[in-house]
Amino acid sequence: MTATPAQPYSPSEPRVPRVSRAVPPPPPRTRVRGASGPLRDVLALVGLPLVAALALPAAFAGGGTRRWFGGRAENQRAEAQAAKDAAAAAFYELDTAQRDLRISVETINAVDSSPAARRAVSDFEALGRRIDEASHQYIEAVDAHDLDRDDLEASAASRARAELTAAKEELGRVRQELDRFADGLGPLLGKAETQLARLAPAVERARQALLAASESLDTARGSGLKADDLAARLAVLSPELTRLNQGAGQHGVPQTLERAERVTREAEAIRVEAERLPERAAEIDHRLVSLRTRAQALTTRSEQVEPVLSELRRRFTAACWQDLQHVPDSAAENVARAEDRLAEARRAREEQRWADATALLSTVRALLNTTDEAVSAAGDRLRRLNAVQKDPEREIERTRFAIRDAQRLAMAGRNTPEPRHARPLDDAVARLDRAVAGLEGRHPDYWHFLTETEEVRTAVGRVVSRIREERGGAAH
Structure with missing residues (x-):
């Protein structure tokens, strides 16, 4: 067979594809091929x-x-x-x-x-x-x-x-x-990246806070406490967790950050309250017993008010005891109301309505405080009247000392006192003199004398405070 002569090489290189945005890399330079025959x-x-x-x-x-x-x-x-x-x-x-x-x-x-x-x-x-x-x-x-x-x-x-x-x-x-x-874009980008850097940790903190609240609630229930109000509050946060899981792409970064922080706060509050439930229950039990004991003691003390009033009526003018006439009835009424509220608080405790029990116990405490003050006022009135009847000079000297002390302060470093200081001090002297004069007679009003001397000392104290404030401000 005769050999076929070699044919000349006819280059036919493929064309470079058209450039488009989808193919950004630069195209390679076309390689030149060599001849195919001798x-x-x-x-x-x-x-x-x-x-x-x-x-x-x-x-x-x-x-x-x-x-x-x-x-x-x-x-x-x-x-x-x-x-x-x-x-x-x-x-x-x-x-x-x-x-x-x-x-x-x-x-x-x-x-x-x-x-x-x-x-x-x-x-x-x-x-x-x-x-x-x-x-x-x-x-x-x-x-x-x-x-x-x-x-x-x-x-x-x-x-x-x-x-x-x-x-x-x-x-x-x-x-x-x-x-x-x-x-x-540097400042704007830095601010945005800072918020993005906060996003993931904030969302994770919210998830962990919800988990901790749920675990604390389970522990409280395991000890026999219902905690229905806390469970309801935790259930409200479930949709918020769903939104957090959907991500900032759907709800926005600022809104997601705010939601994560709010969920964290509320879940943390639920966790703390759940952990305190056993302690809170014990505290309410203690207050129930304590306030019940106090109400019984006030009942006994209020029964002693009537003998005190009887002695006041016998030894002093009507002005010395008239304002105390209502104390026995008020004390009995307040103690009865306090006992009713205690019974309601005990039922709320049994039903584990902790907020209601706490509010009722606060009402009981306020009623007993008011009763205690009224009952004590009767005995305190008799004690003070006995003291001033026995030695009125002690109250007079106490008041005069307060006036003289204020007068010395007003004159310190001056030849004459300031009129705005001297005038109320002069009025105090005159008022004390009138109160002392009221003790003369067969049936003096000792209670009026005591209230007058107390008001004089209060007025003098205001003058002293004003002088010290003015001089302190001038020194600065």
């Missing part, structure tokens, strides 16, 4: 003598595929290819920078609703339109020129190089605008 086979087929073959362009020496063009055309092709590679790199870098910056802008938009944040989002959208325009210019330049055509003319390669270079420069200018915009 040089003598090529010479035989084209019918050229050896000397003519030696005069062919040197493209054959390197295994190049473009055999019929050389010199200037190939140089223009190479420059155009270099411009295309540079433009592709600029396009890829701009696209990458835009995608990275979009993450930052979306972060700010999700966290910050301030006018500055809204303006940043708007500016980024405008930059996006500029980027689209520059990208469209680049893609059109790439699609308009097939640099891998065998018959590419030098003028076409030159135009391709110029258009691709212009596209690259425009991409570079837009990239600079994008970089300046990114630099200005």
